[in-house]
Each structure stands twice: as structure tokens, then as C-alpha cells.
Amino acid sequence: MxxxxxxxxxxxxxxxxxxxxxxxxxxxxxxxxxxxxxxxxxxxxxxxxxxxxxxxxxxxxxxxxxxxxxxxxxxxxxxxxxxxxxxxxxxxxxxxxxxxxxxxxxxxxxxxxxxxxxxxxxxxxxxxxxxxxxxxxxxxxxxxxxxxxxxxxxxxxxxxxxxxxxxxxxxxxxxxxxxxxxxxxxxxxxxxxxxxxxxxxxxxxxxxxxxxxxxxxxxxxxxxxxxxxxxxxxxxxxxxxxxxxxxxxxxxxxxxxxxxxxxxxxxxxxxxxxxxxPPVVRPPLSVLIVCRGNICRSPTADGILRAALPDHRIDSAAIMDWNVGKPPHGETMAVAAGRGIRLDTLVARQIQETDFEEFDLLLGMDDHNMAAIRALQPATGRARIGRLGAFAAPGEETSIIDPWGEPRATFEAVFDQIKTACDRLAQFARTGITINRERE
CATH class of the missing domain: 3.60.15.10 (Ribonuclease Z/Hydroxyacylglutathione hydrolase-like)
Structure with a gap:
């Protein structure tokens, strides 16, 4: 090309x-x-x-x-x-x-x-x-x-x-x-x-x-x-x-x-x-956040990014089908609400093959997520695949642990880690979309 x-x-x-x-x-x-x-x-x-x-x-x-x-x-x-x-x-x-x-x-x-x-x-x-x-x-x-x-x-x-x-x-x-x-x-x-x-x-x-x-x-x-x-x-x-x-x-x-x-x-x-x-005009960046069950980590990132990037398409999904149709974990929602992020409208779903065509970025949380996402990736998929935690600490393959079954303090620590990564991702996404404003 x-x-x-x-x-x-x-x-x-x-x-x-x-x-x-x-x-x-x-x-x-x-x-x-x-x-x-x-x-x-x-x-x-x-x-x-x-x-x-x-x-x-x-x-x-x-x-x-x-x-x-x-x-x-x-x-x-x-x-x-x-x-x-x-x-x-x-x-x-x-x-x-x-x-x-x-x-x-x-x-x-x-x-x-x-x-x-x-x-x-x-x-x-x-x-x-x-x-x-x-x-x-x-x-x-x-x-x-x-x-x-x-x-x-x-x-x-x-x-x-x-x-x-x-x-x-x-x-x-x-x-x-x-x-x-x-x-x-x-x-x-x-x-x-x-x-x-x-x-x-x-x-x-x-x-x-x-x-x-x-x-x-x-x-x-x-x-x-x-x-x-x-x-x-x-x-x-x-x-x-x-x-x-x-x-x-x-x-x-x-x-x-x-x-x-x-x-x-x-x-x-x-x-x-x-x-x-030559110049291009692109729609706002679209991001799918993926974790194992879509009730703890990925909905947290989903909610943070939706608040930070209201004009972008943000979604989350699970590797497994255990929680399809369920709301986020109670502790996840409580911690997020305490930090000003609402998750009560989110419902768990499972990742689909079409997601690899419809989203610009697919971001996982840990080694298990990354292996599963790459195994599901079709040969023609256009989405870029990476780790959300990479935005928090360059040079490290930062895994964001699953807080399910852990005490409240773990949910709070995971929220903070996800928030740090999402803030930088949102900053970069906003910078990138200035291209379109200049073209207009």
C-alpha cells in the first residue's frame, strides 16, 4: 500500500x-x-x-x-x-x-x-x-x-x-x-x-x-x-x-x-x-477494555474513560461468559462511586470477533487476558492490542491484578492503578483528535 x-x-x-x-x-x-x-x-x-x-x-x-x-x-x-x-x-x-x-x-x-x-x-x-x-x-x-x-x-x-x-x-x-x-x-x-x-x-x-x-x-x-x-x-x-x-x-x-x-x-x-x-480525518478513538469477567477491572476503566472522553466510543468486555448480563461487582461500584465515577449503567458482556474490527484499541489487564485476546484475534482484525497498565509505567509490562475476592483496600489500590493509566490514555486520545479539529 x-x-x-x-x-x-x-x-x-x-x-x-x-x-x-x-x-x-x-x-x-x-x-x-x-x-x-x-x-x-x-x-x-x-x-x-x-x-x-x-x-x-x-x-x-x-x-x-x-x-x-x-x-x-x-x-x-x-x-x-x-x-x-x-x-x-x-x-x-x-x-x-x-x-x-x-x-x-x-x-x-x-x-x-x-x-x-x-x-x-x-x-x-x-x-x-x-x-x-x-x-x-x-x-x-x-x-x-x-x-x-x-x-x-x-x-x-x-x-x-x-x-x-x-x-x-x-x-x-x-x-x-x-x-x-x-x-x-x-x-x-x-x-x-x-x-x-x-x-x-x-x-x-x-x-x-x-x-x-x-x-x-x-x-x-x-x-x-x-x-x-x-x-x-x-x-x-x-x-x-x-x-x-x-x-x-x-x-x-x-x-x-x-x-x-x-x-x-x-x-x-x-x-x-x-x-x-497526506492529511486524514478520523472518528474519535474507540477503546475496548477487557478483563476476565467484566465485573471488576474492565468496568472500572470503562467508567473512568467514558467520563474523561465523552465523545469517544468506550466499552468493556469479558474473556469468559460467567457474568454476561450482570452489573459490576458491588465493591467495584462502591469504590468508583466514592471517587466520582458511576458504573451503575454498565452490564457485563463477552468479547466478540467483531470487536477486533470495530475498535481502534483492545487493552487487557494481565498475562491471561493478553494471551486470550491474541488467541481470539482474527487475521484481518484492525484493532491494536496492548496492556492498559503500560500507560501507567513505561518500560514495564504492568499487570493489573484481579481484586475479586480480595478486601476493600485491594479494590481501592486497583482503582488507583487503573485511574493513573486511564488518565494518560485519555490525554493522548485528546491530543490525537486535535487533528480533526484542525482539518475542520
């Missing part, structure tokens, strides 16, 4: 604005993006800073390709986004010149990298800081930070060291993952945005690079699997072709890609090419 529109682009600086989003590769993980009336640069490495720093070492960081544009020639830029503090993403050889050429531009960076951003040329009054789960309005595009694991999911008291960004605006949602490997909960965080285009690193990782202080990323196969897991319409693989010790051979990549069967429109990115992802 072809989703991306492409055309040659001899002059990177002449990237056109328009409906949807148009972007071009700046090399490594860098892109220039025209979206929502803005021109955004992300992770630009347009210098030879690393070659000078590592000259004469085992990994001299000699460029395999010249910069596609000089940083001072990128004009009309509104924002520079940095996913983390590594030099090929937060480049002291690019930032001062780029900002000097664009006096109105601001910089979005991880809160953990405040000092490094300032040290590399960002004035404090032009710096905006963010952490995973937070959203910043760039002025036509919403940027939501997602956690990334550059070999590990590292954080300090200030937040996560490595981030990705979902950019929602102009009728589309783009996701630049930052440098990352797969980790539990990553796919779930992206599912509510219904990403149109995922920009994913594909240079992989190995023991030799790790032993020499070069953390790795997704393999091509992992990137394709992740793009399909989140339901992305298209994917561009990047982060190759710059340093010979940390790259993907594009010919080998094309061969490997030919052996895969992705649902998404998957390409390996090329220089001097403009990629356009």
Missing part, C-alpha cells in the same frame, strides 16, 4: 508547506519537517564536530556523506527539536549557526539536558524543556514526548534522558522515536495517536559497538514490527549512512525489507527527496 508521496528536492531549504506534512532527511536522525504551518528541524547533525573530536581513535567518526545543507542556510525555522544529548542529535557545530540564522526559532529538549543544551549554544529564553508524557503546543503543532531506550530506559530525578516526539498537526501525526530499542509499553504509548508516519532508526546494535560506548537502536525488522504494532500508515527508516561503524547498508536493507510483509508503507529514507504524508 502506497501512502507516502515523493518527489526530488535539490534544495533542502525550499521544502514546501502544505496540507498534511512534508519532510526531508538531513542525514543520520535529522529531518526538516513542514507541518501545521511550521518549519521544524529535529536532531540535525550538520557539522564535522565528531570527526574533530574523535580523530585518530578506533571510531574516527569520518563522514560517509557530506552535510546536505549548511546550518546557516536553513531559514524560516520555527523550532529545533532535540531528542537527547548525544552530539549527533544535539550538535554544538549546528545549533549556534542555525539559531543565529533563525532569531525567532526556539528549542525543545529533554528536561534532563537543560545544562547541555545551554552549553551547546541555546539561550535560556529560547529553550523549552519537556519530559515523557508531557505535551507542548508549538503553535500549530502539538509535541508530545515519548520515552526512548537507547539500549536502556534511563532516567534521573529530572526525567528521561532519551525521548521521542509525536508531532500532531496539519491533519497528521508524525512520530520521531529518537534513538531506541524495543521495550515493554512503547507500542501502547503510541497507539492512541494513530500515527500516520513513524520515523524510526534502523542501524541496529551489537556487542562490539556497545563495548566501545556506541549504544544501538532498532534493527530494520524490529522497526517494521513496531510500526505495524502501533498501526502506523507509513514508516521511514533512518540513522544510517553517516558513520561506517554504526550504519545499515541500504542495499542490504532493501533486500531484507523485500522479505518482510509490513502493513505500513515502509521505505528507507533517501537524501534530496521530499516525502509528503
Amino acid at each position: 502506497t501512502i507516502l508521496e515523493t518527489r526530488p528536492l535539490a534544495d533542502v531549504g525550499r521544502l514546501e508547506r502544505g496540507d498534511g506534512a512534508t519532510l526531508t532527511w538531513l542525514g543520520q536522525a535529522g529531518f526538516l519537517i513542514a507541518q501545521g504551518g511550521l518549519r521544524i528541524v529535529i536532531d540535525a547533525y550538520l557539522s564535522d564536530f565528531l570527526a574533530e573530536k574523535y580523530r585518530g581513535t578506533r571510531f574516527p567518526h569520518t563522514r560517509m556523506m557530506p552535510p546536505v545543507v549548511a546550518p546557516g542556510d536553513l531559514t524560516g525555522i520555527d523550532w529545533l527539536l532535540c531528542t537527547h544529548g548525544h552530539t549527533d542529535h544535539m550538535d554544538p557545530g549546528t545549533i549556534p549557526t542555525l539559531l543565529a540564522a533563525n532569531p525567532g526559532a526556539r528549542v525543545l529538549a529533554p528536561r534532563t539536558e537543560r545544562a547541555r543544551a545551554i552549553e551547546r549554544g541555546v539561550a535560556e529564553d529560547r529553550l523549552v524543556l519537556i519530559d515523557a508524557g508531557e505535551t507542548v503546543d508549538l503553535g500549530g503543532v502539538l509535541a508530545t514526548a515519548t520515552p526512548a531506550a537507547h539500549e536502556d530506559l534511563r532516567r534521573t530525578e529530572d526525567g528521561y534522558l532519551f525521548l521521542g516526539y509525536v508531532l500532531t498537526g496539519g491533519g497528521v501525526a508524525l512520530w520521531h522515536s529518537g534513538d531506541t530499542i524495543p521495550f515493554p509499553g512503547l507500542a501502547e504509548w503510541l497507539m492512541p495517536f494513530r500515527v500516520d508516519l513513524a520515523l524510526l532508526p534502523v542501524n541496529g546494535r551489537d556487542a562490539e559497538r556497545a563495548a566501545n560506548g556506541v549504544p544501538g537502536n532498532l534493527t530494520l525488522e524490529e522497526a517494521v514490527e513496531l510500526a505495524d504494532a502501533i498501526g502506523a500508515r507509513a514508516m521511514l527508516g533512518h540513522h544510517f549512512g553517516l558513520f561506517d561503524f554504526n550504519t545499515l547498508d541500504p542495499f542490504d536493507g532493501a533486500r531484507r525489507l523485500a522479505g518482510l510483509s509490513p502493513r505500513a508503507d515502509v521505505r528507507l529514507v533517501e537524501i534530496h527527496t521530499a516525502y509528503r504524508i
Whole structure:
């Protein structure tokens, strides 16, 4: 399926604005993006800073390709986004010149990298800081930070060291993952945005690079699997072709890609090419929450999400048929009512095959739920499948225990856990639906 529109682009600086989003590769993980009336640069490495720093070492960081544009020639830029503090993403050889050429531009960076951003040329009054789960309005595009694991999911008291960004605006949602490997909960965080285009690193990782202080990323196969897991319409693989010790051979990549069967429109990115992802109008996100009996955990999430997302389709269902037609458990209703959530109109039902076509997300609570949901999933089902608990704690496959038969305190603890996860899911769903308001 072809989703991306492409055309040659001899002059990177002449990237056109328009409906949807148009972007071009700046090399490594860098892109220039025209979206929502803005021109955004992300992770630009347009210098030879690393070659000078590592000259004469085992990994001299000699460029395999010249910069596609000089940083001072990128004009009309509104924002520079940095996913983390590594030099090929937060480049002291690019930032001062780029900002000097664009006096109105601001910089979005991880809160953990405040000092490094300032040290590399960002004035404090032009710096905006963010952490995973937070959203910043760039002025036509919403940027939501997602956690990334550059070999590990590292954080300090200030937040996560490595981030990705979902950019929602102009009728589309783009996701630049930052440098990352797969980790539990990553796919779930992206599912509510219904990403149109995922920009994913594909240079992989190995023991030799790790032993020499070069953390790795997704393999091509992992990137394709992740793009399909989140339901992305298209994917561009990047982060190759710059340093010979940390790259993907594009010919080998094309061969490997030919052996895969992705649902998404998957390409390996090329220089001097403009990629356009056209806008879409979608109905509000629909979510089905599933647990074993549909009288404790799933109706709790159902009620919380209905209150938080009144314009969305929310429902819940059981794996088993024990409680079909029954109201939620008495303790479940009492605890929810005490927190301002009414469940008295809900009635248990069993999951059906049609649910996999009718809902965008199917979210289970624990290992048993997930195994049962996947066993029931038809080959043609469009719903994305994940764990509700992943929204509470990225990096953990958080199970939400069944409180049935347990004391009141367990019901209260389960409610709190579900509420935390549902609040973040609702936040992401509301951010994602801004696409439609912009199109109107």
C-alpha cells in the first residue's frame, strides 16, 4: 500500500508547506519537517564536530556523506527539536549557526539536558524543556514526548534522558522515536495517536559497538514490527549512512525489507527527496477494555474513560461468559462511586470477533487476558492490542491484578492503578483528535 508521496528536492531549504506534512532527511536522525504551518528541524547533525573530536581513535567518526545543507542556510525555522544529548542529535557545530540564522526559532529538549543544551549554544529564553508524557503546543503543532531506550530506559530525578516526539498537526501525526530499542509499553504509548508516519532508526546494535560506548537502536525488522504494532500508515527508516561503524547498508536493507510483509508503507529514507504524508480525518478513538469477567477491572476503566472522553466510543468486555448480563461487582461500584465515577449503567458482556474490527484499541489487564485476546484475534482484525497498565509505567509490562475476592483496600489500590493509566490514555486520545479539529 502506497501512502507516502515523493518527489526530488535539490534544495533542502525550499521544502514546501502544505496540507498534511512534508519532510526531508538531513542525514543520520535529522529531518526538516513542514507541518501545521511550521518549519521544524529535529536532531540535525550538520557539522564535522565528531570527526574533530574523535580523530585518530578506533571510531574516527569520518563522514560517509557530506552535510546536505549548511546550518546557516536553513531559514524560516520555527523550532529545533532535540531528542537527547548525544552530539549527533544535539550538535554544538549546528545549533549556534542555525539559531543565529533563525532569531525567532526556539528549542525543545529533554528536561534532563537543560545544562547541555545551554552549553551547546541555546539561550535560556529560547529553550523549552519537556519530559515523557508531557505535551507542548508549538503553535500549530502539538509535541508530545515519548520515552526512548537507547539500549536502556534511563532516567534521573529530572526525567528521561532519551525521548521521542509525536508531532500532531496539519491533519497528521508524525512520530520521531529518537534513538531506541524495543521495550515493554512503547507500542501502547503510541497507539492512541494513530500515527500516520513513524520515523524510526534502523542501524541496529551489537556487542562490539556497545563495548566501545556506541549504544544501538532498532534493527530494520524490529522497526517494521513496531510500526505495524502501533498501526502506523507509513514508516521511514533512518540513522544510517553517516558513520561506517554504526550504519545499515541500504542495499542490504532493501533486500531484507523485500522479505518482510509490513502493513505500513515502509521505505528507507533517501537524501534530496521530499516525502509528503497526506492529511486524514478520523472518528474519535474507540477503546475496548477487557478483563476476565467484566465485573471488576474492565468496568472500572470503562467508567473512568467514558467520563474523561465523552465523545469517544468506550466499552468493556469479558474473556469468559460467567457474568454476561450482570452489573459490576458491588465493591467495584462502591469504590468508583466514592471517587466520582458511576458504573451503575454498565452490564457485563463477552468479547466478540467483531470487536477486533470495530475498535481502534483492545487493552487487557494481565498475562491471561493478553494471551486470550491474541488467541481470539482474527487475521484481518484492525484493532491494536496492548496492556492498559503500560500507560501507567513505561518500560514495564504492568499487570493489573484481579481484586475479586480480595478486601476493600485491594479494590481501592486497583482503582488507583487503573485511574493513573486511564488518565494518560485519555490525554493522548485528546491530543490525537486535535487533528480533526484542525482539518475542520
